[in-house]
Amino acid sequence: MADDRPAREPARRPGGRTARVRRGILEAAAELIARDGIGGLRYDQVAELAGVNKTSVYRNWPDRTTLIADALATFGTDAAPVYDSGDVDADLVGFLEALAAATASPQGRALLNVVTSARENPELRAVVDEVFDRRLATLRDRLQTAVERGELPATDLSLLGAMLAGPVQLFVSRGARTFTRADARKVSAIVLAGLRTTAACDGAPVVGRRAT
């Protein structure tokens, strides 16, 4: 108790004890949001799950909405990275696999929870928008590079991004079975082949199978 100095700003050494405690609190908060939604988030449960004093949670996040926002925002940065190996087909398979894992994680489910239940809260809505926008923007940037290098034909990159990420999110949130690397390969192969084929026939009617 003699060592508890709430008036003093804790040191913020990256990787230090304070950083570890903060990260632990944010991970615990995300896990509880994933389980119970925003409405069910309680400071004492966060502290218990993170293995810290309730005081630590209150001192770092006096405001509840900020705690929720930070728990979701820290997650968005590197959950599903898009690499540039020079081979867009291979990079997309890696991204779709990472996206499936990220969506199935507690933080991923917390995000999906907030998307639908925090419509009325502009601050949280902004955080969710930013995480999704950043994720889709990273994907779009990689696709844009591929277009510039002639690996892909020019197209609406937002729609193309949804065609790659959408199937993963539906599969994972429906929870029928795990989205595998083979699934990632199939989705990527079909979408890219379809894009290249339809672009090659641009202006011409889509090839059908019927004689009429």
Add this chain to the structure above:
Amino acid sequence: MADDRPAREPARRPGGRTARVRRGILEAAAELIARDGIGGLRYDQVAELAGVNKTSVYRNWPDRTTLIADALATFGTDAAPVYDSGDVDADLVGFLEALAAATASPQGRALLNVVTSARENPELRAVVDEVFDRRLATLRDRLQTAVERGELPATDLSLLGAMLAGPVQLFVSRGARTFTRADARKVSAIVLAGLRTTAACDGAPVVGRRAT
């Protein structure tokens, strides 16, 4: 009050007054779930929005979970029908357009709300599963028919269904812009062309763009 006979089962003439009242209550409930989530659903607000007495709501649905389940279940039957005109490409465009409209509707948003927030409630989870399963099953049946007729190559139809419905759901729930008929045409054309192309090369490595 003399006419209020709660012990007697109300008549269920299809299209009659009782049916209209019940439908109005379920639509109001779905709209409120879409706006506030399950937790915020209040009988007095349902009654007010439906323009009926609170007694009518309680008499028909003494159990709150049943009211929520019914509000979602009635929606699932015909929100996004899949037609069979004999041309799978055209039928899928129509389905994707209907799915986008259904997902953007109050009932569609209510469903998405429940998907993520009712994980712990087996009864509601079952209803949501049924609505989504039925929708994807209808789509899968249509795809199966197309495979049998030789319009499409044989493939994992659950994954193919997710590749068609997933982009629509991501687009609509992100709310960046409306999903148009042109988008429906593009998604359907790319996925089907990609499926036909990759199936034709089955076993062979995916065609790349790089010389190395």
